[in-house]
Amino acid sequence: MSSEDQLQVLVGRCRRGERAAFEEIFRQFQPRLRYYIRRLDPGGNHVEDMLQDVWVKVVRRVGSLRDPKAFVAWLYTIARNEVYSKVQAKDPFVGLDDEHLELVTDNHEPVFGADEAARVHGALERLTPAHREILTLCFLEDLSPKQIAEILGIRAGTVRSRIYYAKQSLRKELEKEYG
Amino acid sequence: MDNHEILRDKLLRADGIDPSAPKGELTRFRQLLDGTKSVDSSWRRIMKTPMARLAVAAAIVLAVLLGMYFIGGTSNTTWAAVLNKVRDFNTCISRTRSVETAGPRPDGFEFASEDASTIYYSEQYGLFTESHKNGELFSRSYTLLQDNESVFICYPLELYKRTPLAMDQIQEFRDKQPKQIVAKILEHNYVELGDTTMEGKRVRGIELRDPNAFADEPAPPFDDFSARFWIDTQTELPVWVEISFLPNGSEKRYTAVWDQFQWGVALDPNLFKPEIPANFQEDKEGEDKAYRDSAPKTPAAEVFAANTQAEPYLGDFNHLRLPDVSKLTLLGVDVNVPKAGVRLTSHGQIWEFQDAVMAGWPPFEQVQAQLRRELQEKLGVDQLSVDELVAAGISLREQFWDLTGCFSGVSYPYAYAARVVTEMAHEKTPDNLAVTDQLIESIATCAVTRTWNEDDSQSLRNPIYAGLMTDLRLAQFEQIKSQIAQGHVPTWKDFVRVHDLVIMLGSNRRDYKQAALVTRWLIDQAPTAGWTYYVTSLKEMEQSFLKGDSYNSGLFMYGQDAFPAEYQYSRRPFSFQGPRQRAEQLLPIHLRHLRGW
Numbered sequence: 001m002s003s004e005d006q007l008q009v010l011v012g013r014c015r016r017g018e019r020a021a022f023e024e025i026f027r028q029f030q031p032r033l034r035y036y037i038r039r040l041d042p043g044g045n046h047v048e049d050m051l052q053d054v055w056v057k058v059v060r061r062v063g064s065l066r067d068p069k070a071f072v073a074w075l076y077t078i079a080r081n082e083v084y085s086k087v088q089a090k091d092p093f094v095g096l097d098d099e100h101l102e103l104v105t106d107n108h109e110p111v112f113g114a115d116e117a118a119r120v121h122g123a124l125e126r127l128t129p130a131h132r133e134i135l136t137l138c139f140l141e142d143l144s145p146k147q148i149a150e151i152l153g154i155r156a157g158t159v160r161s162r163i164y165y166a167k168q169s170l171r172k173e174l175e176k177e178y179g
Numbered sequence: 180m181d182n183h184e185i186l187r188d189k190l191l192r193a194d195g196i197d198p199s200a201p202k203g204e205l206t207r208f209r210q211l212l213d214g215t216k217s218v219d220s221s222w223r224r225i226m227k228t229p230m231a232r233l234a235v236a237a238a239i240v241l242a243v244l245l246g247m248y249f250i251g252g253t254s255n256t257t258w259a260a261v262l263n264k265v266r267d268f269n270t271c272i273s274r275t276r277s278v279e280t281a282g283p284r285p286d287g288f289e290f291a292s293e294d295a296s297t298i299y300y301s302e303q304y305g306l307f308t309e310s311h312k313n314g315e316l317f318s319r320s321y322t323l324l325q326d327n328e329s330v331f332i333c334y335p336l337e338l339y340k341r342t343p344l345a346m347d348q349i350q351e352f353r354d355k356q357p358k359q360i361v362a363k364i365l366e367h368n369y370v371e372l373g374d375t376t377m378e379g380k381r382v383r384g385i386e387l388r389d390p391n392a393f394a395d396e397p398a399p400p401f402d403d404f405s406a407r408f409w410i411d412t413q414t415e416l417p418v419w420v421e422i423s424f425l426p427n428g429s430e431k432r433y434t435a436v437w438d439q440f441q442w443g444v445a446l447d448p449n450l451f452k453p454e455i456p457a458n459f460q461e462d463k464e465g466e467d468k469a470y471r472d473s474a475p476k477t478p479a480a481e482v483f484a485a486n487t488q489a490e491p492y493l494g495d496f497n498h499l500r501l502p503d504v505s506k507l508t509l510l511g512v513d514v515n516v517p518k519a520g521v522r523l524t525s526h527g528q529i530w531e532f533q534d535a536v537m538a539g540w541p542p543f544e545q546v547q548a549q550l551r552r553e554l555q556e557k558l559g560v561d562q563l564s565v566d567e568l569v570a571a572g573i574s575l576r577e578q579f580w581d582l583t584g585c586f587s588g589v590s591y592p593y594a595y596a597a598r599v600v601t602e603m604a605h606e607k608t609p610d611n612l613a614v615t616d617q618l619i620e621s622i623a624t625c626a627v628t629r630t631w632n633e634d635d636s637q638s639l640r641n642p643i644y645a646g647l648m649t650d651l652r653l654a655q656f657e658q659i660k661s662q663i664a665q666g667h668v669p670t671w672k673d674f675v676r677v678h679d680l681v682i683m684l685g686s687n688r689r690d691y692k693q694a695a696l697v698t699r700w701l702i703d704q705a706p707t708a709g710w711t712y713y714v715t716s717l718k719e720m721e722q723s724f725l726k727g728d729s730y731n732s733g734l735f736m737y738g739q740d741a742f743p744a745e746y747q748y749s750r751r752p753f754s755f756q757g758p759r760q761r762a763e764q765l766l767p768i769h770l771r772h773l774r775g776w
Binding site: 020023034035038112114117121122142 | 182
């Protein structure tokens with residue numbers, strides 16, 4: 001059974017109210033959610049509150065999630081909404097210039113290896129919030145452009161171009177470290 | 180682990196995050212789970228708790244009626260006029276009747292539970308619901324907004340329960356205020372039902388079929404949902420509201436009807452001041468931690484829980500191919516008899532009906548020899564292996580249940596035949612614990628422990644339970660002890676067998692001394708066997724037996740929706756499984772956490 005299938009089974013068990021399934025979901029996603037929320041609200045003091053509120057919503061609402069396949073996107077959407085409701089900030093991720101740029105398909109998309117993880121983590125902080133968020137999602141979860149689009153509330157085509165330009169920016173940031 | 184996962188873990192570590200959620204965080208999450216109402220909270224309560232269903236629905240009725248004002252305002256002046264009269268009311272009294280029923284079934288039986296209440300609704304004070312059963316006061320339930328408290332008083336049981344209202348409960352009550360959810364109603368369409376006559380009055384109605392009009396959370400899937408509202412065309416006031424739904428995949432339909440409305444009446448504030456009789460006890464159920472949390476606490480308990488799921492009681496023969504006995508005629512009994520429609524609404528009615536039917540069956544001993552001959556002629560049972568005999572027994576029992584079991588005057592040959600073939604299997608291999616379980620199941624299928632009588636002392640006890648059934652379990656007990664002496668670690672099935680023995684020794688044989696000894700054995704085995712969850716009740720049982728009293732404690736849980744139909748399987752050992760469809764729904768009590776029960 002693939003990990004995707006296993007997750008669907010787990011979500012199905014959560015929908016039936018199985019406590020052990022909720023705990024397993026928590027084990028899997030709590031660290032990633034923490035990382036994601038910290039990237040969205042750098043230096044914020046509300047991370048623990050936000051995490052707790054996210055899980056309260058997950059426990060209460062998972063029964064209304066009709067398609068278990070949509071769980072990951074649904075979870076990050078809850079987390080994202082939680083951040084913006086808590087920090088009372090406007091969603092900064094709209095109207096970006098790169099969304100209107102045509103995707104350059106003949107250029108290679110930068111790739112980041114595990115050996116660069118510590119540097120990638122540091123460089124993420126220096127990116128724009130929009131680029132930081134989309135790359136965080138890419139690094140944390142193996143999501144399709146459609147799923148990322150659902151979380152961010154943008155078009156799938158925009159997701160592709162934003163990822164491309166975000167990766168370019170990240171690569172430049174890493175190169176700067178070598179002067 | 181692939182590159183993506185390695186990169187992810189390293190990123191987390193770079194941020195000081197342990198990729199596997201630390202134990203402390205998991206502990207806090209468990210506390211959160213303990214304190215968080217489960218998914219679809221209001222819907223789940225609407226569907227599962229009769230009292231809450233009425234209370235929540237009372238607010239819905241008001242909301243819908245007010246909502247119609249706005250809906251109607253755009254298209255139909257009649258509705259606007261009606262609701263113009265009620266929209267400013269902040270109090271309401273109504274009568275509510277609810278029926279839960281899966282029937283009538285194809286076999287003519289209908290199991291239904293019925294409830295009737297009067298609801299007093301006040302935006303200022305909260306809700307007060309008074310329920311009567313058979314003309315007698317059954318309960319009073321209060322949602323007290325000013326005291327932040329809910330109180331439930333059950334008169335027949337002389338119990339009461341006080342629970343502080345959680346903030347989200349108060350918020351939910353306020354959110355269900357008519358004026359707050361009018362907007363929700365507006366988003367949904369209704370259809371005109373036209374005019375008709377109801378109880379001698381000319382009425383006009385509308386119908387909504389979208390359950391999402393009634394709750395903040397998305398509604399769970401329904402196979403059918405309708406809400407109908409009728410007004411008196413002369414007085415232009417609501418006279419009848421009916422909500423009926425069939426949850427997705429459920430056979431049970433829920434219908435609630437509100438009528439006898441009194442809008443805007445002055446409600447005495449004293450109505451919302453509970454008076455608990457001095458002799459009533461506070462219901463402490465739920466404070467027993469051993470009962471509330473069934474998650475395994477020791478490695479042995481974890482192994483026991485895993486074994487319970489992997490090897491269900493009576494599951495040893497699930498792999499066998501069952502012979503088709505649907506065309507089999509036994510004892511010359513014609514099963515194609517007309518089926519009468521019968522509506523049963525309580526355990527008393529169900530048991531009384533079963534007793535009357537079973538009194539018409541010939542005694543097993545009278546037909547046993549003839550059945551054996553017929554089974555040899557038609558199934559060649561003398562030549563069958565143990566597995567084949569057990570498979571035939573399972574199949575015959577299923578046929579018995581298909582013919583409505585103890586509700587039928589023509590089903591008994593199949594249960595008796597099941598007993599015959601499993602007895603043959605048992606004779607071939609008397610030390611096979613699983614085969615003995617099958618024999619006990621076959622006997623219990625057609626033999627209840629006692630007849631029904633309001634006065635239990637007048638019930639007639641079935642001697643087979645104090646005799647043969649107890650002997651069979653005693654023999655298993657000796658075998659289990661012998662196996663343990665050879666290194667066997669007892670399992671859930673062993674627990675079921677010995678627990679059954681304890682109950683039979685106490686309730687049927689009235690040998691309390693031996694019942695106490697066997698109970699002590701179960702308690703002593705608990706740390707290694709892993710059935711620690713049951714130790715609290717086992718200790719209570721032991722104390723009770725030592726005092727010379729019987730004590731009953733169950734093994735399985737059923738879904739709340741199982742009653743009253745579930746009563747047809749009562750009056751049998753706690754190990755009893757019944758038709759396969761039912762057995763699949765049974766949940767060993769120590770696994771209750773798996774379903775959030």
